[in-house]
Amino acid sequence: MKVELENLFSIAETSQDQVINVYNRHGIAIGAPEIRKRNLKTKFNPIFTLNEDVTYEQVTALYESLEREFGIVSIGERFYFEFSDIEYERASLFTLNSTGNSPEMFLEDKGTLFSLSTHCKYCGLMDKEQLSPIVIDTTQMKDRHLVHVNGYWVASEELVLLMKKENLEGYELLEVIHKGPEEEKQLAYQIIPTQMLPECSKDRVKLYFATEQPPCNCGLNGVINGPDIYHHEDLKNVKGDVFYSADFSHDGRYLYRKTLFSKRFREAIINSGISREVRGEKDPNFGPKDWLFDPVLIK
Amino acid sequence: MMFRKILPIVAILFIVALAVSNYFEKPEVASIIITQAYMLANFS
Numbered sequence: 001m002k003v004e005l006e007n008l009f010s011i012a013e014t015s016q017d018q019v020i021n022v023y024n025r026h027g028i029a030i031g032a033p034e035i036r037k038r039n040l041k042t043k044f045n046p047i048f049t050l051n052e053d054v055t056y057e058q059v060t061a062l063y064e065s066l067e068r069e070f071g072i073v074s075i076g077e078r079f080y081f082e083f084s085d086i087e088y089e090r091a092s093l094f095t096l097n098s099t100g101n102s103p104e105m106f107l108e109d110k111g112t113l114f115s116l117s118t119h120c121k122y123c124g125l126m127d128k129e130q131l132s133p134i135v136i137d138t139t140q141m142k143d144r145h146l147v148h149v150n151g152y153w154v155a156s157e158e159l160v161l162l163m164k165k166e167n168l169e170g171y172e173l174l175e176v177i178h179k180g181p182e183e184e185k186q187l188a189y190q191i192i193p194t195q196m197l198p199e200c201s202k203d204r205v206k207l208y209f210a211t212e213q214p215p216c217n218c219g220l221n222g223v224i225n226g227p228d229i230y231h232h233e234d235l236k237n238v239k240g241d242v243f244y245s246a247d248f249s250h251d252g253r254y255l256y257r258k259t260l261f262s263k264r265f266r267e268a269i270i271n272s273g274i275s276r277e278v279r280g281e282k283d284p285n286f287g288p289k290d291w292l293f294d295p296v297l298i299k
Numbered sequence: 300m301m302f303r304k305i306l307p308i309v310a311i312l313f314i315v316a317l318a319v320s321n322y323f324e325k326p327e328v329a330s331i332i333i334t335q336a337y338m339l340a341n342f343s
Binding site for chain 1: 312313314315316318319320
């Protein structure tokens, strides 16, 4: 697994070479970055790999130099996690990060009942407990098989039939409540895992944005978690196809538990033609209806 | 000739995991970065 960091900022075209020199001076080699010219300034988005040679501490020092020497204060940061083919092939579990590179994979919650409580009084992250079936306008699902609603996955009837046909196990279904036009409403089901995985390995990569507030002491807000990684021993007796993660994820306001899926589940989706196989965010196969599964790493 | 105002942008991505800083003004759940091409295609 490789961690890449992309920077994005604007500079005067005449400063490009000097900026590249600053990266090099901090020991960060960047190949010819893609530059988009716009008026007097140009967009500059170098990508480099973070590893033992380029640490995030170096990157922080780099940002200080860019600010001091060029007045660049607004730097966008984006992490990419890239996996090898072997990691895809060996993985028994996958996290599902997207069911299509399209805003239509997200559906608006139309009034699900939750009980809320404060999880962290410093950053304000809230725990939420679901008290009612999910309420959505199912006409908005159109021909999508799985949509994301506030941290939960909601499946079409067709997907549910496929899961049953493939004898996938480890979940319960809760029919959602439709709120919207009666015409073209459809049956849809929240997928509720019945098993929770053990905690992730402590070796999981944890990152933060050097350009933002430092992470909260709760260890959740402001922390960018790398891919899930488990000890082989911990997964030895795990059986089934759908699981909750023991580790919390959050959407900036509320905590939720991520759902993980088995290799069999991923293969069923690909073999049935619901999605093409996608390996990473940059894969050209990642279209509006293609599912992005990241392999769970085994230690 | 009319000039369009184009938002400063790089790529488009709709994923659940947050791995993009606030520079991109991410919404709550998705990481969404809109491409110039997308803007032109959809909002021009």
